[in-house]
Amino acid sequence: GFPSKPSAPSITNAAPQSRMASLQWGVPAANGAPITGYVVQTDVGGKSQDFSGNKGDFTGLTNGTAYRFRVAARNKAVLKDGDLRWSDWSTAYTPDTIPGTPATPTLKSGDHSITVSWSPPTNEGTAVTGYTLSIGGAASERRAVGTNTTYTWTGLSNGEAYTFQVFATNKAGDGPASPWSAAGDPEATPAGKPFAPKSVTAARDDSDTSAGGNVKVSWQWDNTTEYDNGADAQKFTIVVSGGSGARTIDNIAATARTQLVSGLSNGTSYSFAVYATNRVGAGASASSTATPASVPGAPTALSASEGDGQAPLTYTAPNDGGSAITSYQIQSPQGSVGFTQGGGVSQGPTGTATGLTNGTTYTFQLRACNEVGCGPWSASSNAVTPYGNPAAPTVSVSVSNRTTLTWTWNAPSGNGRPIDHYEITLDGSLIDASYTSRSFSRSFDYSETHTLRVVAVNTAGLKSSAGSRSGTTEARPQSVTISKGTSAVGQSGCSHSSCAFIQVDTTGLGSGSHTYYCHSNTQGQWWGPSYASGSSFQTTCYYGYPRDKVWVVVDGVKSNEITW
Structure with a gap:
C-alpha cells in the first residue's frame, strides 16, 4: 500500500539561511513496499523538491518570504500525486541573510563636525533596518544612526583627525563592518574658516x-x-x-x-x-x-644775500613727500657752514647761513629732511660775500720838535669790504669825516695833551669802533742863569768890595714860588733853602771870595757857574 503520512517537517537550521531551509522529518510506515524517497512542498508558490532521505536542504526559496513545508513519502505503490499522503504543515520559516559589507565611508568635514556618507551594501536578505557608525582616531564611540546613508557627527574638535566605519543590520542580523576611512584624508579633520591673523x-x-x-x-x-x-x-x-x-x-x-x-x-x-x-x-x-612717504623734493629758487658773518636765504619749500619736513641741511663748496631756520620748518621759506668768514665768496645748496630721510640738494644759490663792520684802527702817537704831535694808525681789516676812508676827531671835535691818509700831525704848545679818535669806514659804509691815542708835547725847556747882583758890602761877614748878592734869571720854571740853594766850590752849599717868586729875582744869598766858582740850584735846576 501507500506509505503513511510523515510527521510535519521541522526546521533544523538554528538561524535563517539564505534562500534555503534545512528540514528533517520522521520516517513513516512503508506499508508493504520500501520507501523510495520523499517530496517536500511549500505553501507559497507550490514549490516542491525531492529528497532521498528524511532530511535535506530545500533550496530556491525567496529570502524574506515566510514558508511552511509538508512532506510525503514515495514507494512503488505511489503512481501519481493523488496517491501521496501529506504530512501536516511545518511551522513558518523565513529564509534570510545579513547585509553585505559597505564600502569605505566618504567624509566631508565641517566646523566641529564631519558628515559621513556610504553606499548601501549589497543585500540579498531582508531590508536593512539600520546602520551603526563607529568613530575612531581622536574619539571612540559607536552610534546607531538609522536607515539613512548619511550622518553628520557633531561636537568634534577642529584640527583633530577622525576615522569612521559602518555596518548594516537587517532581520538576519548585523552585516560585516566596512573598512575604516583614511585618517590622512583632509576631510577627516573638522575645520572652520580661519580666525583673523x-x-x-x-x-x-x-x-x-x-x-x-x-x-x-x-x-x-x-x-x-x-x-x-x-x-x-x-x-x-x-x-x-x-x-x-x-x-x-x-x-x-x-x-x-x-x-x-x-x-x-x-x-x-x-x-x-x-x-x-x-x-x-x-x-x-x-x-x-x-601712511607711505618719501623724502622731500629739492628746494627751489634759493637766493642768498650778504650779512655780517652770515647770509640770509630765501627759497621755495619743496613737496614734503607725504611726511612733514622736520629740518633743512646746508652745504657750501667753500667749507662748513651752519644753518638757522626762519619761520615754520615745513613752509620755509627763509633761513640764514651762519658761521661764514667775511670777505669769502660763498654759494649754498639746501636740502629738506623728514622722517624718511633727506631729499636731493637744491641748485646752487647766487654767490655772496658776507661783510661787517671794520676792525678798529690801532693808533699810535709820536712827538717831534718838542711841540708837534703826529698820530699814525694801521689799515685795519675791512671785514669783507675794503677800507674807504677814516673819520678823525681831535679832542672831541670832528676834523675830517672823509680822511684818507693814515697819519695826522698838528703842533701845540709845550706840555699839552691831546687825543685823536680814528674810525674806519669801509666801502659798504659800515664804521668800526674808534681807535684812539693821547699824546703830550714836551715840557718847556728849563734853565737858570746867574750873575752878580747888587753889592752886599755891609752884610754880615761881607766887607770885601767883591761882596754882592746873586741875581737869578729862569726860563721854563714859571713865575711862581721857587726854592733855591747857593753853592760855591770852596764853601759848598752855604745857603738855603730859600724861597723867591718870579722868573727873575735877586737871591738873599751873597758872596765875597774872589776867584771862587759860584752857582745856584733853583727848583732842582743848576745854574751856570760864574767866577766870583
Whole structure:
C-alpha cells in the first residue's frame, strides 16, 4: 500500500539561511513496499523538491518570504500525486541573510563636525533596518544612526583627525563592518574658516626713499588651530583701502608673513586688512593703517644775500613727500657752514647761513629732511660775500720838535669790504669825516695833551669802533742863569768890595714860588733853602771870595757857574 503520512517537517537550521531551509522529518510506515524517497512542498508558490532521505536542504526559496513545508513519502505503490499522503504543515520559516559589507565611508568635514556618507551594501536578505557608525582616531564611540546613508557627527574638535566605519543590520542580523576611512584624508579633520591673523602691522617702507609709495604689511600666523581653525591656510589676501592705489592683493603664499604694497600715494593714510583662506573658505580679517612717504623734493629758487658773518636765504619749500619736513641741511663748496631756520620748518621759506668768514665768496645748496630721510640738494644759490663792520684802527702817537704831535694808525681789516676812508676827531671835535691818509700831525704848545679818535669806514659804509691815542708835547725847556747882583758890602761877614748878592734869571720854571740853594766850590752849599717868586729875582744869598766858582740850584735846576 501507500506509505503513511510523515510527521510535519521541522526546521533544523538554528538561524535563517539564505534562500534555503534545512528540514528533517520522521520516517513513516512503508506499508508493504520500501520507501523510495520523499517530496517536500511549500505553501507559497507550490514549490516542491525531492529528497532521498528524511532530511535535506530545500533550496530556491525567496529570502524574506515566510514558508511552511509538508512532506510525503514515495514507494512503488505511489503512481501519481493523488496517491501521496501529506504530512501536516511545518511551522513558518523565513529564509534570510545579513547585509553585505559597505564600502569605505566618504567624509566631508565641517566646523566641529564631519558628515559621513556610504553606499548601501549589497543585500540579498531582508531590508536593512539600520546602520551603526563607529568613530575612531581622536574619539571612540559607536552610534546607531538609522536607515539613512548619511550622518553628520557633531561636537568634534577642529584640527583633530577622525576615522569612521559602518555596518548594516537587517532581520538576519548585523552585516560585516566596512573598512575604516583614511585618517590622512583632509576631510577627516573638522575645520572652520580661519580666525583673523594676529598682530597685523603696517609700516611705511623706506627701501626706496626717493619715490616712496610703499608700505610693508606684516602679520603673525601659525598653522595651529588657534589660527587656522583646523585646516592649514592656503593663501593670504590683503585688502588695501584708502586713496589712489586701493586694491585687493590675492593669492599671497601661505608661507608669507610680510607683503610689500607699492604704488600708493605718499601722504595718504591707508588701511590694510589681512585674512587667510583655507579649504573651508575665507576667514576673518585684522587690519592696520599706515601712511607711505618719501623724502622731500629739492628746494627751489634759493637766493642768498650778504650779512655780517652770515647770509640770509630765501627759497621755495619743496613737496614734503607725504611726511612733514622736520629740518633743512646746508652745504657750501667753500667749507662748513651752519644753518638757522626762519619761520615754520615745513613752509620755509627763509633761513640764514651762519658761521661764514667775511670777505669769502660763498654759494649754498639746501636740502629738506623728514622722517624718511633727506631729499636731493637744491641748485646752487647766487654767490655772496658776507661783510661787517671794520676792525678798529690801532693808533699810535709820536712827538717831534718838542711841540708837534703826529698820530699814525694801521689799515685795519675791512671785514669783507675794503677800507674807504677814516673819520678823525681831535679832542672831541670832528676834523675830517672823509680822511684818507693814515697819519695826522698838528703842533701845540709845550706840555699839552691831546687825543685823536680814528674810525674806519669801509666801502659798504659800515664804521668800526674808534681807535684812539693821547699824546703830550714836551715840557718847556728849563734853565737858570746867574750873575752878580747888587753889592752886599755891609752884610754880615761881607766887607770885601767883591761882596754882592746873586741875581737869578729862569726860563721854563714859571713865575711862581721857587726854592733855591747857593753853592760855591770852596764853601759848598752855604745857603738855603730859600724861597723867591718870579722868573727873575735877586737871591738873599751873597758872596765875597774872589776867584771862587759860584752857582745856584733853583727848583732842582743848576745854574751856570760864574767866577766870583
